Amino acid sequence: MNPSLALESAERKPSWLGRLFSGRHLVIALPFGFLLLFFLLPFLIVAKISVSEMEIVSFKDLLTYQDGVLSISLKFSNYLFLLQDSLYVRTYLASLQYAAATTVLCLFIGYPFAYFMARAKSSLQPALLMLVMLPFWTSFLIRVYAWRGLLTEGGWVADAIVGLGLDQLLLAMGLISSPGKLMHTPFSLVLGMTYTYLPFMILPLYGNLAKMDLRLLEAASDLGATPWVAFWKVTVPLSKAGIIAGSMLVFIPCVGEYVIPELLGGPETLMIGRVLWDEFFSNNDWPMASSVAVVMVLLILLPLALFNKYQAQAQERR
Amino acid sequence: MTELSAQRATPVSAPSTAFVQVQNVVKDFNGFKAVNNVSVEIAKGEIFALLGSSGCGKSTLLRMLAGFEVPSSGRILLGGKNLAEMPAYRRPMNMMFQSYALFPHLTVWENIAFGLQREGQPREQIQQRVEAMLNLVQLSKFAQRKPHQLSGGQQQRVALARSLAKQPLLLLLDEPLGALDKKLREETQIELVNIIESVGVTCVMVTHDQEEAMTMAGRIAVMSEGRFLQVGAPGEVYENPATRFVADFIGNVNLMDGKLTVDEVDHCEVQCPDCVHYVGHGITGTLGMAVSVAVRPEKVRLSRDKPEGRYNQVQGKVKERSYFGGFSIYHLQLPSGTIVKSTQANTQRHQDDNFTWGDEVWAHWSDSAQVVLPP
Amino acid sequence: MSSGNQSNTARWFGRGWLALGFAFLYLPILALVIYSFNDSPLPNVWRGFTLKWYASLASDTELLAGLWLSLKIAFMTACASVVLGMLAAYALVKYKLFTGRTLFGGMVNAPLVMPEVVVGLSLLLMLVSVQRALGFPERGMMTIWLGHLLLGVAYATVVIQARLQDMNPQLEEAAMDLGARPHQVFWLVTLPLIAQSMVSAWLLTFTLSLDDVVLSAFLSGPGSTTMPLVIFSRARLGLNPSVNAVATVIIVIVAIGVVLASYLIARGERQRQQELAAAGRH
Secondary structure, three states: OHHHOOOOOOOOOOOHHHHHHHHHHHHHHHHHHHHHHHHHHHHHHHHHOOOOOOOOOOOOOOOEEEEOOEEEEOHHHHHHHHHHHHHHHHHHHHHHHHHHHHHHHHHHHHHHHHHHHOOOOOOOOHHHHHHHHHHHHOHHHHHHHHHHHHHHHOOOHHHHHHHHHHHHHHHHHOOOOOOOOOOOOOHHHHHHHHHHHHHHHHHHHHHHHHHHHHHHHHHHHOOOOHHHHHHHHHHHHHHHHHHHHHHHHHHHHHOOOOOHHHHHOOOOOHHHHHHHHHHHHHOOOOHHHHHHHHHHHHHHHHHHHHHHHHHHHHHHHH | OOOOHHHHHOOOOOOOOEEEEEEEEEEOOOOEEEEEEEEEEEEEEOOOEEEOOOOHHHHHHHHHHOOOOOOOOOEEOOOOOOOOOOOOOHOOEEOOOOOOOOOOOOHHHHHHHOOOOOOOHHHHHHHHHHHHHHHOOOOHHHHHOHHHHHHHHHHHHEEEEEEEOOOOOOEEEEEOOOOOOOOHHHHHHHHHHHHHHHHOOOOEEEEEOOHHHHHOOOEEEEEOOEEEEEEEHHHHHHOOOOOOOHHHHHOEEEEEEEEEEEEEEOOOEEEEOOOEEEEOEEEEEEEOEEEEEEEEEHEEEEOOOOOOOOOOOEEEEEEEEOOOOEEEEEEEOOOOOOOOEEEEEEOOOHHHHHOOOOOOOEEEEEEEEEEEOOO | OOOOOOOOOHHHHHHHHHHHHHHHHHHHHHHHHHHEEOOOOOOOOOEOOOOOHHHHHHOHHHHHHHHHHHHHHHHHHHHHHHHHHHHHHHHHHHHOOOHHHHHHHHHHHEEEEEHHHHHHHHHHHHHHHHHHHHOOOOOHHHHHHHHHHHHHHHHHHHHHHHHHHHOOOHHHHHHOOOOOOOHHHHHHHHHHHHHHHHHHHHHHHHHHHHHHOOHHHHHHHOOOOOHHHHHHHHHHOOOOOHHHHHHHHHHHHHHHHHHHHHHHHEEEEEEHHHHHHHHHOO
């Protein structure tokens, strides 16, 4: 190869059209466009419908121009109804409460779990991880269904709880309304949700704790901290990112959860996901369902932003 | 820059024909000038080192040569042709990366063949070339291995073979020996230079290790904060540093501050707190100006008795002694508090014959040992 | 992070907690499997061992039709999710600066946590609006696929992005330096190196799609009932041993898959370690 031939003149810059369809633009545009079209746009449509008047099968226009007058009609009655009707308000609050309870329980069970997993022998850890992932990969629907069997009268867990007299404790805490009947109660709901979302808490926590530099604990010990103190002063603060990630991964979807309340909850455990479903499928009231959805999104906006911030940070840190 | 350092200034034009020309190159990252107006010419077949500590801009300059960064202003010419808009994959130069960057999913053979395959060379030609390269780095037996099956030194040789496979006009080395331990580094330095010289390719290397630069390169550019402080052969840079920074950066040095008291054509004198320097060459300067006198520790000799004369000598107490096996570095504390370092070979096997802590000794040097620098 | 200097109590406490935790996680699965062999339509009353529920699966047309549909949708979802997810991950990792990047990042992550009822409702309402205006699409397999794809892209992006970020950027620079044009760099270097994460993403989104209830419910049309929807409607009505049978089959298949995959990965890791150690001895 003649070396001097290798020195070609500089490339010509591609044309305007060529640059528009450059690889870089396509790579970004394809997924971006997809998400704009099928994620963002639907939200905007939902917002629009929530303030629309429904006429049998179609919606009245929001903007009308007649005789030189441009009028905008936004029907806020749905929102007013939501805010004033105590049922809706209570349901929203209840949803937040159940989600919070589930998150706390998941954290309580999941943190030590992830911690001891991360501290197990390194040869054992992949097997442990696989054992945690396995339920995650099997259908969550059938696992939730399984709890019905376990909690109805005569089921293993029901028998165990009644046998141990724990149902009196649950009754006292207000989690069940009559002794022996554990299904379709706040207890069964929170239990079901905790069970389903536990892996979502364990996995990010484990990921975080497994990467922690053990030498930091050695340094703490060298400086006089007992293991207990070192745990609270070193391990826990360092796992903050994992705690936040796990909590958001549990809390946010729990607020709008439908299947678990439907299968394991009861008339007294109304959650907003079920309300939305019923408004849509049973009442066919689309504007109402839309308003319920909009308010739900507003409620989780703050935790959503927090989750987003964590995700962005996690990427930068790598 | 005062006239003093101007004398030892950067000789911009290289010896014979300039092959690589860097002209007033600036790289600006949002207001921060990583490379600040650098110009240099590199001859064909030279091994040229960019030496500096981290953040001085040497890697950025190398990346601009490779085509991974575009200069904010200035030009880079190769054989007279401007590289301006040429993307990295068109440039006739190849780089050996600090992390070796061997493709983990390809065998050694495929790694080396990669560049040749991109050119569309016929199979037999590629086969021949890869085998030649493997022979060059003595890894013929390892052709079918994957990178993770090789040791660090072997990976480096594959990286070198890969970067030479296309017969590049310019070879770029990014901290070539950074990942190796000391013993391996010494062996590899010589080997590397031999291979590069046998191939005859022009080479620009980037390093923070002065030993590496001085052993391997024909010319060194000392960089700091995006600028070249001095460019020259290793001996030139070591014995005739242009500034305090360069003197201090390369090797060990004693820097004594003082005032210029005598300035003649063939000699000058500098008055320091502890001693008077008699320097055997003239400098351009004004009487009374502040200067620094640099004397390398190996040029400072120690004796128990006072030497003759009154110039180029000082008395001090041995405050520290660092033992390096073959030689020792003595730190003498002078009456004014200044420390003077002296490197002495340990010519005697028995310790008691050498100087030790607390000894009062005389340090002295010849009148050709000093370099007078701006303060 | 492994044992180190844990006190004995801490170690036993840890083992106990892990054991209880795993018992909690696997209890329902165990119950499902056991009662699938129960010769009694009434759950929790053990009457004898039988395989009749499994036998009835073979003639359960509703369930089998749902299974077939779910498999088709899951396959399409997985393939499309990986492609779009890879593009999104590439954009997020390689292009640090472009207009709307924060919005893009937010939209990519949001489906991970957004309640499915909201996603399902909004997508459906939009599809209905489009249908009113343009006459298509009819609700059915394609609309379900669309909803699953939305979720799938989010998960696929997270998985692939993690791997892309860990990749040494100098590898791509080296490829360019050796003469590979940008698209060649992608096909010859980037893609092979993220291949494993793409497979993980494929499996993940496949499972997610196969298991989805809410999105499918909102977006399905007449005649497009997925398997989870069949199971769900039966489960709502009460306890049904045929569901146990299906569940057990699913569990067994998944268990085999996960154990096999974990074993292969672990073996690959062990091989690597051995090779690294052998190389280091030179």
